Amino acid sequence: MFVKGSRFSAICIFFILSFFASGSLSEEAKPAYTAATMSDPQIPIGDLELLLKPLTKSELVVETEAWLELLKSKATEISTAEIEKRQKAREIEEKEEEIEEKLEKIEEQVEAEAAAPAESMEQLEKKIEAVAEAEEVIEKKAETIDQAESEVQEIAAESQTKLESKPEEELSSSEEDIKKKTEEVVEAQEKAKETVEQVAQSDMELDEKVKKIGEAEIEVQSKVKEHMLVTINKLREEQTGLIDRFNVVLSALELKGGEIEEYEKYVAAVSGVDMDIQDIKDVNAFRIIVWGWLKSTEGGLRWLKNITFFLLTLLAFYILAHVLGKITHKTVSASKKFSDLLKQFFVSLVRKLVMIIGIIVALSMLEIDIGPFVAGLGVAGFILGFALQGTLSNFASGLMILIYRPFDVGHFIEAAGIRGVVKSMSLVSTTVTTPDNQIVIVPNGELWGGVITNITGSNTRRVDLMFGISYTDDIAKASSILEDIVATHERILKDPEPVVKVHELADSSVNFVCRPWVKTVDYWDVYWDVTRTVKERFDAEGVSIPFPQSDVHLYKASNGSS
Numbered sequence: 158m159f160v161k162g163s164r165f166s167a168i169c170i171f172f173i174l175s176f177f178a179s180g181s182l183s184e185e186a187k188p189a190y191t192a193a194t195m196s197d198p199q200i201p202i203g204d205l206e207l208l209l210k211p212l213t214k215s216e217l218v219v220e221t222e223a224w225l226e227l228l229k230s231k232a233t234e235i236s237t238a239e240i241e242k243r244q245k246a247r248e249i250e251e252k253e254e255e256i257e258e259k260l261e262k263i264e265e266q267v268e269a270e271a272a273a274p275a276e277s278m279e280q281l282e283k284k285i286e287a288v289a290e291a292e293e294v295i296e297k298k299a300e301t302i303d304q305a306e307s308e309v310q311e312i313a314a315e316s317q318t319k320l321e322s323k324p325e326e327e328l329s330s331s332e333e334d335i336k337k338k339t340e341e342v343v344e345a346q347e348k349a350k351e352t353v354e355q356v357a358q359s360d361m362e363l364d365e366k367v368k369k370i371g372e373a374e375i376e377v378q379s380k381v382k383e384h385m386l387v388t389i390n391k392l393r394e395e396q397t398g399l400i401d402r403f404n405v406v407l408s409a410l411e412l413k414g415g416e417i418e419e420y421e422k423y424v425a426a427v428s429g430v431d432m433d434i435q436d437i438k439d440v441n442a443f444r445i446i447v448w449g450w451l452k453s454t455e456g457g458l459r460w461l462k463n464i465t466f467f468l469l470t471l472l473a474f475y476i477l478a479h480v481l482g483k484i485t486h487k488t489v490s491a492s493k494k495f496s497d498l499l500k501q502f503f504v505s506l507v508r509k510l511v512m513i514i515g516i517i518v519a520l521s522m523l524e525i526d527i528g529p530f531v532a533g534l535g536v537a538g539f540i541l542g543f544a545l546q547g548t549l550s551n552f553a554s555g556l557m558i559l560i561y562r563p564f565d566v567g568h569f570i571e572a573a574g575i576r577g578v579v580k581s582m583s584l585v586s587t588t589v590t591t592p593d594n595q596i597v598i599v600p601n602g603e604l605w606g607g608v609i610t611n612i613t614g615s616n617t618r619r620v621d622l623m624f625g626i627s628y629t630d631d632i633a634k635a636s637s638i639l640e641d642i643v644a645t646h647e648r649i650l651k652d653p654e655p656v657v658k659v660h661e662l663a664d665s666s667v668n669f670v671c672r673p674w675v676k677t678v679d680y681w682d683v684y685w686d687v688t689r690t691v692k693e694r695f696d697a698e699g700v701s702i703p704f705p706q707s708d709v710h711l712y713k714a715s716n717g718s719s
Contacts, residue, residue, distance in 0.1 A: 474515025625666030
């Protein structure tokens with residue numbers, strides 16, 4: 158039994174080990190993923206997005222690293238070219254200083270000779286020494302120009318190799334600049350050789366010879382430097398294209414849960430145009446860098462296109478906002494359920510929403526990532542909600558006023574201690590014009606939180622008037638006069654009927670109430686007309702309008718002592 162059990166255990170162990178071994182072998186047999194999208198560094202961005210879409214997170218990491226290597230290699234090329242350009246600039250400065258020193262030395266020697274009355278042996282030896290030194294400088298300059306010829310030939314050959322495969326019409330602006338600068342370098346070298354030959358055969362002064370050969374040498378070196386500058390411009394253009402495609406890869410990796418922060422920092426570090434102080438001082442170099450960037454399809458032309466699309470997008474959405482605003486106005490105007498304030502609110506809301514969307518879309522035209530921008534709006538709204546609690550209260554009150562419509566534009570209201578005509582309303586405040594033409598802006602929270610009296614909210618109003626007659630006058634006659642006045646006035650409504658009644662027996666008069674109904678817009682005209690007419694009719698027909706009076710009775714006190 159023990160032997161059989163041991164065999165069974167051994168068999169189980171064998172199968173378990175075989176299972177794990179097969180698993181590890183299958184993992185080893187599985188081929189590792191190799192980056193494929195970067196085989197063409199100039200692949201159209203749309204095609205790159207389609208190639209990246211089916212890849213998994215781990216595959217996208219491989220693609221990201223491959224594109225990073227391409228970008229790193231291009232950044233290294235740019236850094237190397239920048240170092241060579243700066244070295245060339247330092248060489249030019251050194252040559253200019255060397256020529257100035259030699260010319261100053263020759264001038265000093267000439268002045269000393271002119272000032273001396275006769276040449277001593279020592280002076281003659283110095284002169285011979287100066288002439289020999291100047292001739293040695295000329296020979297060295299000529300040798301330098303000859304040596305520079307190999308560098309010029311190398312530049313020309315490299316340029317021809319890179320550009321000969323493309324037709325003239327397919328060359329980019331940076332490639333055209335390289336071709337042009339290559340021709341200028343070759344031309345400057347040929348002129349320098351001609352200058353050396355002319356100086357060797359001429360009888361001009363030593364200082365003139367040194368100056369001419371030095372200028373020719375500096376001209377060659379300057380053209381070589383300019384060639385380096387346009388080459389750097391092209392490298393930067395290629396780097397920008399790589400960054401665009403690298404950002405597409407990063408976006409795809411981020412969508413599938415990858416970490417891209419480190420890659421983004423690298424892109425930010427290597428992108429942009431760096432200029433040292435020498436480039437800024439050298440006007441020609443500065444012009445080449447700036448003009449090259451402006452003409453580049455990945456630089457100035459690209460941003461010109463982006464800004465143009467940005468402005469066109471804003472203009473399109475501005476027009477769309479006004480069109481949709483008019484459509485909204487016509488739609489809400491067809492319904493009588495909406496107040497003028499609510500209509501204005503809907504129109505303003507539609508226009509502002511369209512413009513906000515337009516601004517966000519326009520920002521995307523400037524290659525701005527609007528994802529963080531939209532998220533930032535949400536966070537900013539949350540923060541502002543706490544900071545502007547009072548304003549939000551007014552905002553909520555404004556919505557309630559728009560919904561329940563206690564008043565409208567043009568209504569005469571009394572609220573929050575203010576009497577006047579409603580001129581306009583926003584979501585946070587209402588503008589009221591008082592009868593003496595003061596403009597008062599009232600927060601909506603104060604309006605909605607108190608009593609609102611809409612004096613002109615109805616189409617008709619009752620005019621409350623009171624007239625008094627003397628106790629000695631005929632009540633029936635006075636009543637008849639008042640009834641006739643309200644019956645014949647053209648602006649007083651027949652329905653509801655006006656009321657004329659004896660109201661009270663006051664201290665000095667018998668008072669009548671006169672209550673005609675009028676259209677709201679005619680209230681004050683009727684009030685003033687009826688008051689004037691009553692006075693005129695009472696005077697004409699002998700009905701007196703008493704005024705308060707008091708009777709004073711004087712009593713003579715008796716003198717008890719008399």
